[in-house]
Amino acid sequence: MLDRRDFLVTAAAAAAGTALGAPFAGAQNADFPNRTIRLVVPFAPGGGVDVFARLLAEKIKEKNGVTVVVENRGGANGSIGGAAVRSADPDGYTLLFSAATHVMAKQVMRNPPYDPVTDFVPVARVGEAPMLVVMAPGLPFKTIREVVADARNQPDKWTFATSALGAPGHLATVAFNKLAGLKLTIAPYRGTAPGLTDVAAGHVQLMIDPVLALLPMARSGNVKALAVTASKRVALAPEIPTAAESGMPGLEYASWYGVWAPKGTPNDVVAWLNKACNEAAVELGATGRLAELGIEPVTNTPDEFARFIAKDVQRNTELLQSVNFEPV
Incomplete structure (x- = not known):
């Protein structure tokens, strides 16, 4: 299983609006958000990523009074949806909701259309689940x-x-x-x-x-x-x-889910989104909605999410190299 101990926090911390040390918002974008946020899912409707994205979007809307719409942009191993977010204005109104798939693009694709780590800003990791x-x-x-x-x-x-x-x-x-x-x-x-x-x-x-x-x-x-x-x-x-x-000791893997913004998104906007995602994940966990799906809520700061990504990419890169996997 992925190591979750460093990243789980209590519901009380999120409910208190601490956002794990991230500032709530800055004066530069004090009016954010003032219009609809698009949450792009880079896979077809009906899958696990899509189901979780819709729950999160609904909860963010409920708690903050901002409309969040889920848009499915499947294809090309998730890179079509990823590319749409990468090319969007870095204003916080177009976000990517995906799983660990997103951060492995360079390891599994010969010509990925972007660098999944440096071309995006990690906003929040919101949950993980066994498979x-x-x-x-x-x-x-x-x-x-x-x-x-x-x-x-x-x-x-x-x-x-x-x-x-x-x-x-x-x-x-x-x-x-x-x-x-x-x-x-x-x-x-x-x-x-x-x-x-x-x-x-x-x-x-x-x-x-x-x-x-x-x-x-x-x-x-x-x-x-x-x-x-x-x-x-x-x-x-x-x-x-x-x-x-x-009959297979050692087969322990978890799926995890997160939100990313385009590179260049202002820090105060990322902080607002991080807080909104953390609060939504905690409340979905408290109400039992995530447990019904086998998901454990996770909350963290953008910096913690970035460190988690680095560790996860290293582990999975080593796995692929050990079986001589060739990008396609």
């Missing part, structure tokens, strides 16, 4: 151990879907292959929903993605849940074993 390993419903296997045993004998019959290269689910899939000593094909999709649809139809056999995106399909029987990528069972789905219990 779920699911399988096509028509297959007879019940554990990761059984899947690996069959895949070793018939590797050509097994393919993983992934929502995007560099996404947490993709990185967990790379780790799955490494731990199993396999090289199963990984097929990238334009977000979670289309990949999950193909798993349910049996066109591909496996997928790893956040619990919030996959659990409804697993509970309905449209896909089979094999394990969660956590060190212990999750409260949302205690009936699903951990990866270790299912």
Whole structure:
């Protein structure tokens, strides 16, 4: 699991408006915000990133009286939506809501249209969640151990879907292959929903993605849940074993979610957005909305988020290098 201890804060701190040391706003943009904020999601509607973005947008609107609209701009491994935000005016009215996928663009794409670290301002990391390993419903296997045993004998019959290269689910899939000593094909999709649809139809056999995106399909029987990528069972789905219990110790990965602004966005605007995001995340956690989706709220300052990104990129770059991953 990603290390969350340094980044979680109490609801009381956020409710008090401390914003973890960030100033509330400066005189330069004292009237911010005074119009609609666009929250760009770089994936198709219906996936985990989209669901969380809409909850956050709704809560920010409710608490601050500002309209926040979610705009889906999927495609090109999330870079179409990212490029739209990068080229937007750095005024705080066009933001990116994404997962760890965003910061790995340089590691998984040969010609990324931007530098995901230096071309954006980290605003806030707002949540993280364990992921779920699911399988096509028509297959007879019940554990990761059984899947690996069959895949070793018939590797050509097994393919993983992934929502995007560099996404947490993709990185967990790379780790799955490494731990199993396999090289199963990984097929990238334009977000979670289309990949999950193909798993349910049996066109591909496996997928790893956040619990919030996959659990409804697993509970309905449209896909089979094999394990969660956590060190212990999750409260949302205690009936699903951990990866270790299912036969793959060491498969521990979490998805995380954050908000970015274009490079050059004024510090006081970033501070206002950081406070709004922190308060929204804490309240969504307190009301149980995030728990229903398997997400744990996270709050931090922009500087803490930047340090977290650096650590996460280093870890995942080392994973990709260890299996000789080539950008596409």
